[in-house]
Structures are given as C-alpha cells and as structure tokens.
C-alpha cells in the first residue's frame with residue numbers, strides 16, 4: 001500500500017477515478033467515428049460493433065486519464081464493463097491499465113475475484129503474471145485488484161502470496177455499498193457480531209504479515225460510503241487496513257459520510273467515484289458535438305472539473321472534522 005499512500009500524499013487527494021464506461025456514458029459520436037474506422041478492417045457485423053465500442057472506451061479513458069493524471073493518485077477500471085465487449089473489450093481494459101500507469105497512476109483493477117483455492121491461484125495471475133511458478137509472463141498490469149473474501153482463507157491466500165511476491169495490493173470486500181448488502185453482511189452470528197465484522201477481523205488478520213512503511217498492510221478492505229457509522233467503527237477495529245471507499249456521488253455517499261473512515265492523520269482511505277467523474281459531461285451536454293475529438297475534449301474538461309470538486313470536497317471535510 002506504500003506506493004498508493006505516497007501517491008495520495010503527493011497529490012494531496014485521497015480519491016480514485018473509476019473508469020467504468022458504458023454505452024450510455026460515452027458520447028455516441030465517439031462510437032460512430034470508431035465504427036467507421038473499424039468497418040474497413042473487421043468483416044463480421046457483430047465484431048464491428050464490439051470493436052467500435054472497445055476502441056471508443058479506450059479513447060474515452062485516455063481523454064479522462066490525460067485530464068486527471070496530475071491531480072489524482074489512482075484510477076479503478078471495472079472489468080465487467082470491458083468483458084461485456086468480449087476479447088476487444090479485454091484489450092481495451094489492459095490498454096487502459098497500461099496507459100494509466102504510463103501516466104504515473106496507480107491502477108486498481110476492480111475484478112472482484114473469489115473462488116476455491118486452486119481456482120483462486122489461477123485468478124491471481126492478474127497480480128503474478130501467467131505461469132508465475134514456471135516462468136513469468138506479464139499479461140495484466142494492475143497495481144492492485146479487488147477480491148471477494150467470503151469463500152475463506154484458501155480463496156484469499158493465493159492473492160496475498162502473489163501480491164507479496166510481486167509488490168502488489170489486494171482489496172477485499174468487507175461491507176459493500178449496495179442496498180441489499182445487509183441481507184448477507186449484517187447477518188448476526190452466534191458471537192453477536194455481524195458477518196461483515198467477522199470478515200473485517202479476518203481481513204485484518206490476513207494482512208498482518210504485510211504491513212508497510214506507513215503502517216498499512218497489502219490487504220485493504222472495501223467499505224461503502226453508504227455505511228458511515230459502520231465504516232467509522234471498522235476504522236477503529238482495523239488499524240492496519242487501508243480502505244477503498246466506493247459509493248461517493250452517484251450512490252449518494254458524501255464527504256461527511258466518509259471522513260470517519262480515515263485515520264487521525266487523514267490517511268487510511270481512498271474514495272472512489274466512477275459515474276460522478278466520467279459521466280460529468282452529461283450534466284453540461286451541448287446540443288451537438290462537431291466531432292469525436294470535440295466530444296472527447298468536453299468529456300475531459302468536465303471530468304477534470306468534477307475530480308477537482310471531489311478533491312476539494314474531501315479535503316475540506318477532512319480539515320473540518
């Protein structure tokens with residue numbers, strides 16, 4: 001976690017921009033222009049469409065990355081958005097990760113993996129590279145990934161081992177931001193604890209062997225901005241666990257909701273916003289764009305403005321508490 005914390009300190013900005021493009025979030029003129037380009041190269045009609053969106057997503061992400069690279073420490077591409085486009089989408093995902101890293105950003109791959117140990121070991125290739133034990137081949141380039149720890153330690157250990165061996169980080173879901181998460185995560189155990197509190201204890205324990213310079217382990221926790229009191233209590237319960245806090249903005253979480261998830265030094269957490277940043281252009285959409293470049297320029301200006309507003313919002317809430 002040391003690299004992420006250093007990047008947050010450098011930018012004075014504990015926020016991460018979620019790169020979660022969807023057809024509705026990308027101006028249609030960008031896709032139209034890419035469609036014309038790929039029509040000359042790809043035969044099958046369905047492939048055209050997927051390739052056009054994949055290239056459009058990549059151009060869209062590049063414009064946003066260029067616009068925010070000097071003011072945010074990290075980006076978080078959500079792989080589902082790209083997987084929906086098949087192989088071309090996965091190329092757009094990996095190229096997005098590589099491009100963000102070339103601009104000095106920490107890349108948090110939101111891949112939410114979780115499976116039995118032997119399968120988790122294969123999923124851990126996202127951190128370790130393919131064939132890590134027999135000869136390393138890099139394919140994925142994330143600095144960190146998200147995992148689902150609810151399968152237990154054999155499903156988590158392969159990720160921790162890969163993270164330790166390759167200087168990467170892992171964020172485990174503990175208390176998710178979505179409305180129905182309480183159905184499972186707030187189930188009360190015989191001990192009187194809620195299930196998410198039990199998982200929080202395990203995540204803290206699993207991370208204990210990898211505490212870095214800043215006092216935080218390689219195994220972080222995902223804690224939704226939509227649970228301010230629980231998040232604050234988890235902060236006290238997990239002193240060595242860095243938090244990824246999604247749910248700010250589009251899901252209703254505010255800066256006041258997330259301040260309790262930071263430590264007394266104002267560190268210990270990074271807050272995500274995806275639609276609030278990459279979809280900011282929709283709030284000031286002009287009647288038409290002249291070209292794809294015109295649309296990309298507008299997306300970039302709006303994303304930067306939204307990212308600055310989020311940074312300022314978090315900074316002042318942290319200063320005021």
Ligand SMILES: O=C(O)c1cc(=O)[nH]c(=O)n1[C@@H]1O[C@H](COP(=O)(O)O)[C@@H](O)[C@H]1O
Nearest residue numbers: 078146176177222224246250251273274275
């Ligand atoms: O792991 C996550 O990132 C995550 C966990 C969680 O509890 N809630 C949550 O919203 N997320 C992700 O954070 C992002 C939130 O997007 P916005 O609501 O558009 O800001 C999406 O990529 C979600 O998949």
